[in-house]
Amino acid sequence: MDFSSKLLENAVYEMSQLPGIGKRTALRLVLHLLKQPGEQTERLSNALLHLRNDIKFCENCHNISDVALCEICANPKRDRSLVCVVEDIRDVMAIENTSQYRGLYHVLGGKISPMEGVGPQDLTIASLVEKTKKGEVKELIFALSSTMEGDTTNFYIYKQLKGLDVSTSTIARGIAVGDELEYADEVTLGRSILNRIPFEGSLKAN
Amino acid sequence: MDFSSKLLENAVYEMSQLPGIGKRTALRLVLHLLKQPGEQTERLSNALLHLRNDIKFCENCHNISDVALCEICANPKRDRSLVCVVEDIRDVMAIENTSQYRGLYHVLGGKISPMEGVGPQDLTIASLVEKTKKGEVKELIFALSSTMEGDTTNFYIYKQLKGLDVSTSTIARGIAVGDELEYADEVTLGRSILNRIPFEGSLKAN
Numbered sequence: 198m199d200f201s202s203k204l205l206e207n208a209v210y211e212m213s214q215l216p217g218i219g220k221r222t223a224l225r226l227v228l229h230l231l232k233q234p235g236e237q238t239e240r241l242s243n244a245l246l247h248l249r250n251d252i253k254f255c256e257n258c259h260n261i262s263d264v265a266l267c268e269i270c271a272n273p274k275r276d277r278s279l280v281c282v283v284e285d286i287r288d289v290m291a292i293e294n295t296s297q298y299r300g301l302y303h304v305l306g307g308k309i310s311p312m313e314g315v316g317p318q319d320l321t322i323a324s325l326v327e328k329t330k331k332g333e334v335k336e337l338i339f340a341l342s343s344t345m346e347g348d349t350t351n352f353y354i355y356k357q358l359k360g361l362d363v364s365t366s367t368i369a370r371g372i373a374v375g376d377e378l379e380y381a382d383e384v385t386l387g388r389s390i391l392n393r394i395p396f397e398g399s400l401k402a403n
Numbered sequence: 404m405d406f407s408s409k410l411l412e413n414a415v416y417e418m419s420q421l422p423g424i425g426k427r428t429a430l431r432l433v434l435h436l437l438k439q440p441g442e443q444t445e446r447l448s449n450a451l452l453h454l455r456n457d458i459k460f461c462e463n464c465h466n467i468s469d470v471a472l473c474e475i476c477a478n479p480k481r482d483r484s485l486v487c488v489v490e491d492i493r494d495v496m497a498i499e500n501t502s503q504y505r506g507l508y509h510v511l512g513g514k515i516s517p518m519e520g521v522g523p524q525d526l527t528i529a530s531l532v533e534k535t536k537k538g539e540v541k542e543l544i545f546a547l548s549s550t551m552e553g554d555t556t557n558f559y560i561y562k563q564l565k566g567l568d569v570s571t572s573t574i575a576r577g578i579a580v581g582d583e584l585e586y587a588d589e590v591t592l593g594r595s596i597l598n599r600i601p602f603e604g605s606l607k608a609n
Contacts, residue, residue, distance in 0.1 A: 198496060201461075202469045205492075208454040211447040215432050226421050228491060230451065231458060231467075232513075238455040241417040242448035245436060248414040249444040252437060261408045261437075268407060285434060286411075290404060307438075 198224070257328075259304040259321045261286050269293075269301060276300045278335040282325065282354065284308055284347075288340060300338070303328070308346040309353055317353055326357045339367040404430070463534075465510045465527045467492050475499075475507060482506045484541035488531065488560065490514055490553075494546060506544070509534070514552040515559055523559055532563045545573040 198220055200206035205227065212223035230238045254260065255267035262268075269275060269289075279300025283289055289302050305320045317323075328334060339354070341347035355365060371389030372381050381389075404426055406412035411433065418429035436444045460466065461473035468474070475481060475495075485506025489495055495508050511526045523529075534540060545560070547553035561571060577595030578587050587595075 199499065201473050201475070201492065201495070202458075202467045204450075204454045204457060204469060205467050208450040211443075211450040214443065214447070216435050217428075218432075222423075224493065226424075227451070227454065228493070229422050230455060235455050237417075237420065238451050241420070242452045244410075244414040244417040245433070245444050246448045248410045248433065249436060249441050251410060252408075255407075261411050263408045263410060286407065287430060287434070289407070293405065 254304075258302045259306060259324065260289055260302060274299070277333055279338070280325075280328070280334050280336070281338040281340050283340050284342065292340065300336075303337075305341075305350065308341060308344075309350045310346045320350070322354055322357065325354065326361075329358060329361050329363050332362070334363055336364045336366060339365065343370060460510075464508045465512060465530065466495055466508060480505070483539055485544070486531075486534075486540050486542070487544040487546050489546050490548065498546065506542075509543075511547075511556065514547060514550075515556045516552045526556070528560055528563065531560065532567075535564060535567055535569050538568070540569055542570045542572060545571065549576060 198206075198209075200209070208227045209220060209223045212218060212226055213220050215223075218226070230241075253262055253265070255262040255270055256265050257270040258267060260267050260269070264271075276299050280303050281292065281298060281300055282303045282305060283292070284305055284307060286304065289304065292298050292302075303321070303325050305322065305325075307315050307320055309315060309317055309320065325337075329337070337354075337358070339351045341350055351367065358365070369392065370385060371392065372378060372385065378386065404412075404415075406415070414433045415426060415429045418424060418432055419426050421429075424432070436447075459468055459471070461468040461476055462471050463476040464473060466473050466475070470477075482505050486509050487498065487504060487506055488509045488511060489498070490511055490513060492510065495510065498504050498508075509527065509531050511528065511531075513521050513526055515521060515523055515526065531543075535543070543560075543564070545557045547556055557573065564571070575598065576591060577598065578584060578591060584592065
């Protein structure tokens, strides 16, 4: 694209560095900001800068938090013997929305992915192992996405925990509630048959 | 969404004010910035602020420009008697890309749209009429999108020009080059038949 203004070109370029935002979308967004009052651009820029510069992570679970110990970790009603291992804050928000979980979390900050240059040392795995060694944690629930990267990460952590007195589990995979069997993919349907649960147990979940 | 951090919540909120960016996308973009080096967020914020605060518009055609008279208006090889009326800079860029146009532009900054609260006084229509009154412009080409708002705007400008010695035209609407007739919508196909051009004339265009 051939811009008539270096300022515009630069803003569009920086905007298009965001994932899923192409040059055309970036131009549309930037032109939108130009039509709005200047305060909107100022608020956006300041919000991004503040977040990036002043961001803190909970010292226990590594979730994004404005205080040293996040609300969940600081809550005395939470079950400290149960830790759910997730990739990032979005997973924490999703699980919290279900109101079904009363344990704590451990936010890894990603998955092991040689393709993207993410190794175990880039994640908070060492901190998770340390925490488990202290003995308070009785069960780790792996809740990473079931991709090759997710499975690799689960297995890596599992091996690190060898010899420690902690049980591990992964969240159940199966047909979503309300979904038709005929439209489910074979892997999911196959797993949901292999991992079937006693009918009486399934009644309790409702 | 229930965020664990006010800083994060604020950044996501401001990001989701952009058109087409929902809360979920905004969260994804903001989390991406958190994973990148801080300089990327700084560059983005600064580029947006610079653009918004230092933006200038060409005093002749009102296109976005870093100098008082934009490159196109300042080019002595351009035909100053021909002015193409467009909505915004994206249209200028699209027409310039064709390398088929050697006249000048006039950027309205939008279309008349009572629904969105955009009246004639919000656009650069008065400046276009003034420019035309000076007599240098011989032809105005309306190149707004053929929506109700575009047609209204064309007609409003047309009325303002009453009594002035200037001819007006609109860009041709028809079947796109390479498109199959059977897939064209009826309005476009109908118009392309009504506005057919002599076959010999069509040879010159290639």
